[in-house]
Amino acid sequence: MVLGAAAPILALAAGLSLYAMGDAAVFFYSPKMAADKHVPAGRTVRLGGLVAPGSVVKLPDGTVKFAVTDRVDTDQVVFKGDLPDLFREGQGVVSEGAFDTNGVFVAREVLAKHDERYMPKELADALKKTGEWRGDGAGPVNYSKALR
């Protein structure tokens, strides 16, 4: 009896999961990877990289423009809204949104990690892939040295 009820519920859960996973999974790209994969305009993706120094422009209407780079390729990002408190030039950032037809990334959400010592993992991996990884910045330098 228990099995009789369990089978349809588990089948329902599995079916829903597979359907939703195909639909709702969002891919992560660095600018170089996005260029290689020819991400179509309008597809929701996450774009991660470093905020290019000197690229941040804050317009009076609340729109922000900045460039995200993996030190190989660079993409322009526009975002209407308040940037996360940890957003800074030269630091890692992950934006969720889609490219428009001009290749500008329109972000719906901009994420910066709470912990300033932290680099999003996908971003660290992407930088390692493009050979631009500059080592683990984990922990204030003087303390992590004192540990060893």
Added chain:
Amino acid sequence: MTDELGAFALILALVLSVVQAGASGLARLRHDATLRGAGEGAAFGAFMAIAVAFFALMHAFVTSDFSVMNVAANSHTEKPLLYKVAAVWGSHEGSMLLWCLALTGFGGAVALFGRGLPSGLKALVVMTQGMLGMLFIGYTALASNPFVRAMTPPVEGASLNPILQDPFLAIHPPFLYSGYVGFSVVFSFAVAALIEGKVDAAWARWVRPWTLAAWSCLTVGITLGSFWAYYELGWGGWWFWDPVENASFMPWLIGTALLHSAIVTEKRGALAGWTVFLALAAFTFSMLGAFLVRSGVLTSVHAFAVDPKRGILLLGILAFAAGGAFSLFAWRAPALKGEGGLFAPVSREGSLVLNNLFLAAATLTVLLGTLYPLIRQALTGEAISVGSPYFALTFAPLMAACLLILPAGPLLAWKRGDALGALQRLWGAAALALIAALIGYFLLQPQKIFVATGLALGVWLIAGSALELVTRVKAGSAPVSESLRRLGALPRGQWGMTLAHMGLGVFVLGAAFETSGRIDAAEALSIGQSLKVGAYVLTLKGVAPNEGPNYSAERATLSVTGPHGAAADVTPERRFYPANRQTTSQVAIERHGASDLYVVVGDRRDGAKPAWLIRAYWNPWARLIFGGPILMALGGLISLSDRRLRLAAGAKRRALPQVLPEAVG
């Protein structure tokens, strides 16, 4: 000095855990009461030792002893006292110590309060608790020791991340950890039952209070954490399906399933194997959460930044504890001597089985959504993230189905229920739910189907639980005095269940209404300009500097005009913490009934006139989202105080009245 004492106490606790596990195990083998007492004494001693270590670390934080590396990295002399204390569990090392404190605390509590337990079972529970203590205290002492000294102590600390300097964040980890680790007792009970080869009604009655206590703490912890995210992150949201949130939610879901399946095992002796399985699974999910949060494998807003080596160690602990326990389960479960009461599909048992299936399936979808990105990246190297659309498509329908059958369950009889009779009693609730659905569909604009379903389910739960109470006391069919007498005689477990189910309904109402009815607006305002959000108009009156103890802020003052005229001004702040060179937003939340007007001040935009980016949200019924779970936890606590459970905890006392009359006679 106190730091060395703390480090010593931590090692002492490790040694005592070894003694606890060894002596209790031997006690069971030899049926030796002295050894059993030694094991229990060691369990209590381990708790005292961890408490000493914990307060030694707290002392280091309060006195800003920067020669301790953990203090130097997470504290600062100018930080307010509350956050110096809270910083004890704000870092990875300190939070592991809190985990150990809860673990040994529960171990000591079993040793102390489990007087009525059969001696063999109790020895095995204390032994398992000791083995868990060895693993986690060993990990803390050897791989994450919070007392490690800095070779060159800095003059000033690096301070705690300012976003963590918040009263709700300061108090939520103790609740959360009591919940996570509270399931360790249930885990130990399950291991002990498997070794003994016997799961009966008495076993389920001993397990229930521990499950209830852990579940209630976890409910409070998750709610406080969610409330913190709601007002501290300044995004207006309260649940992000973030991997770390999921890590706390999965043990909660399994714990909820366990609460219900243990009732069946207690009352009817059925589902024994399944209840044991859930008891093992709840703490396994707690450990999985600890691994996910601390290993650095996940990208999350809540994760600790730690090195992967520790992650491997935690994975080892998880594999050892859960692997061992589930192997034991596979080996011993077929031989479990349950009482195995039979029941028809339509019965109280049947409804609880359905509840368990839906909860387990929902947990699996959350687990898949959390782990799939990791697995996928390991296999293909492609990084993906799974966000709320996935959970809206999988978790939401499964839970909706579960909630749909919920009010009928308590109205069905054990063994064989009367589905038609139960539905007849619920027609009033169904009618109210239908009205709520129609209102949601025709009067509230966006996401019609979602809001209609949510409102209907919420009303269905609240009204259905109320009707069940009415049926219990025979209100209407019996004289009023008789109904009142019955109401007074209801066991607290009944009140607890009704309150918890109503709380769930309150949460569903809030979640549906807030999610679909949220309004937001954002604009750069200069002084004197206004912004409209919903029925409210916000006008920027001024921006002035405001100095805090360890930050300096820009405080904006906005006047609020609503449908009922002018309301009080709101004053959101943007704070800068020089010690971290970090800026945070202090959200202004003005409560209007159960709804919130939520205002954030952003950065300054320099144009012809200086302007500030103001974001405002109207979050209707947002308070129900947090009030509902608090009602649920309260329900859990009321159930916990039920006489039947207290009697079960000290079953020896039940024998007393039978002895007394003889002595008197």
